Amino acid sequence: MNKIVSQNIRTIREMKNLTRDFVAGELDMTYSGYGKIERGEIDITISKISKLADIFGISISDLLFFDVSYFFNNDAEDKFDGQSGSVSNSGVKTFRMPNSRLLDFQVKKVRNNG
Template sequence: MSQTKVYINIRKIRELKNLTREHVAADLNMSMSGYGKIERGDVDLTVSKLIEIAKVLGVSPEFILKFDVSMFFNEVK
């Protein structure tokens, strides 16, 4: 899995849960700017920060790593 995919997954999961960047940043005790850098992939994400983000999003770190938004939109044929 590419590192970029992790950052994209964090943003998509946050959006699907209707959480704002402000809310997640506040729960992580970070600035919104700092959290935005995580979602954009401008900073390296540590394992401990991934675990903290997963807790705020209400999912497991593994879910973030394996998340694929297309699983919600597959058509049944």
């Protein structure tokens, strides 16, 4: 099961166009430590699973039991869902990261490197 969850984490991160460095920073982990999670080399705690679901903007069950159809819908017109931060265009759902979270990540990066 750990390998499946690890693969789900990586797939979702890539589909949301987030870097490993960003997600590791959000989890207060090193890049290397986070990489071990994605490769299934270490067991992941429930608290980290919960935090990853928050970072990705999905439920814990969606993270554990990932289904690629979650990211697609049948609408052909553009729609913005302010609650989830998703934009639907031509049947493909993309997700927007709030600017405040990106800024928080940049501040953490500067503190860690400075």
